[in-house]
Amino acid sequence: MNPYLPMADKVQEKAERKLIQGSINSKYAELSHKNLLSYTTHLKLSWIYKEMGASDDDFNRLLMKIKAGEKCRKIRKRMILNNKLRRLGTLRNTQQPAKPMSIETHPIENLVVNKSSYTFSTKEMDLLNKGLKYAITPKRTHKEDIIADVETAIRGADHGAKENIRKEVYKILRRSNNTNSNLDNKTKSEHAMVKSLNEKPVYYIKADKGNTIVIMNKDDYDEKILDKLNNENFRKIRTNPLKESAMKVKKALKECKFLDFNINDLTMPNPSVPKLVCLPKIHKEGEQFREIISANGAPTYKIAKWLVKRFGEMDFRSCSIKNREEFIEKTKGLKIGPDELMVSFDVKALFPSVPVNEALEYLKVWLSTQEGETETENWNNKVKEYHKLARLCMEENYFEFRNEMYRTTSEVSMGNPLSPFIAELFMSKLEKRMEEDSLMPRVWMRYVDDVFAIVDKEELENINRCINKLHRNIEFTFEIEENGVLPFLDILVKRISEKIGFKIYRKKTTTQRCIPKDSYHSTKHKMAAFNSMIHRMLTTPMDRHDYRSEVNFILDTAVKNGYSTERINKLIRKKKRKIEQENMSTLFKQNRILEEQRTTWESLSYDHHCTNLINKQLRKHNIRTSETNSKYQLGSLLNSAKDKLKIHERCENNVMCHIQDVVRWSRQKERGRGNYIKRNDKNRLVKIVFNNIPQGYCPSGHHPRSWRVRRTIQSQKGARTGRSPKKEEEKLYDDYVTDFNN
8 A cells, every 4th residue: 555645635635625715715806806896886877877867766776676686696596506515415425524733822931920939830830821811611601691691782672572582592592501511621620720720829910011920929919019008199098988989979960950861871780999900010120010990890980981982072182193093194104304303202100190180170171162062051061060070080089909998199090981081181281382382393193191203303302301391290201213213102113214114013021922722712802813913914004024024923923822824814815805995995884884883782601502693693683792701711710919899799790780771671661570570470581590699689789679679578587487488489480490401
């Protein structure tokens, strides 16, 4: 037997695959070209019909005829292809094709920094080297999470659509297994390693820059943070101000008579005290930390988010840029003289340096100058209410650390959703003063606290000295170009004779770790990092050498995370076709915008058995979902330095609380509690979720009394009288759960 025969078969199979893939790619390119031609023809027809004096109805009838003919042609072609596939199926070879080679995840150097006094095994370090976003396969399917997310997603649909979605979701969940009984040895060992990692008295913290994991002893971390709280801009407070803050929010919202909003939409159902988290700055010398006050559950969180959205819709003029693409668009046509320098200015500690009172007063002035409703009594009242709510959000600067309450004495705290806008507003005020004092350079573009400027060599020191005198709290530092290049944002700006060139720039703290291929994530999430890198590469004007080096970097990153280069090349070709289509015609972008306006986005717990099937059902009703699996990620499973929520604060993050919106709109339709329970006996999805509410648990918040409160009272009465607290409806729920799980 010829020993080279199996190898020849593999070579032939690989060549056939390459040939088929090439033909598919050429067909896609031909399809995109045909789409452009069809859109061009559409525009010509509409123009010809207008010149002929035909009405819009005539043109619409023509389009309907064309679509009907196209549909008939597609059906006929599909029948021919199905018959061809059926004939090919009978001649199909019984031999199974060779399985593609599995690519392993490669370790990244210096991704895990161990500053603790404990040692870790090689397997534990390999698991940590996959990053805090790596998700392990769960032992069972959390169907209650999926049900709660589906009920939240369909809350705006009509009654008929809700019932259809519930029926289809119920069928999908019944077909899926409740437990992942076929866990491989790798997944079982990962669960065991997570348990052993949590037994060590250490914290696993994400570094301030990049995806580096820093391991620190719990005692050392707490000691350093407490020393920081006692010696810097913080002071300890004796009482918990949460209740008082919630009352202030409730009172302020009721007093707002001129702003258009729903009080329930801006009130946190179960507010919690903001938590302090400190990220170590390992790229700097010494033991430095970045303090972030996580205000996701604060009483003013929703108000701050609403204010940012409202202020963003108003006219705001400043020298700031939104993103990298706007910076490239504004600078690619600039010319630099021989006596000029490219300079990067940086504001030192911007957020703690912004004076809140001055910024809020300027906010009042800026709101009063808005066009449209200026100089009217109604608008002046709105300005006062906007100012009042903004001050309420900015004054809530307390937080909790290790069961102790603190208040920051610095001006603007990181973590507040309104802080970036207040800082932006204050910086625009300083830039206005620079224009009045004739200090503004020829080119001045700012992104938050980073500024790109082109100044004369002789005026650089004078400009830096004068802008540092604009305000006592604001201090500027600058960095000039070296060898004709200057980093700004994620771009390396290059001087090419008198013009400006660009190149992708990455800091030293950047790692090549993204979500590995074997992580328990959806494909959409795994490819998100590569789509972002590819989009940045294709939208940045670079020369051929820089473009090739960037492609090699993306491919190398893919290989290190377990992905094949063919998959990344396919993403690059797909993104190129999309950019070409949008450059040739604006109709593609318009259609995408219209589709985004029709659809609503909701979160859905990820499960590799059910999520895709549920997405298909929701997409029929213009509901798009973003899969979430944060509870399976290492960042959530391992010991975190952030304080955990107390039992009474878990309502907003608990599975059962996703259903609170369902309780609210259902109660509005049928006010009686008995009628509500009786009506929902037919709804299996809601009942399965409600059955998992802990016995005797009633979350605090502003919600009116529900059947859960009555359930708690009944359980207490049953305990006093000796009767069983389980009622007839609870037994019915148990029957449904048993039927569902079986």
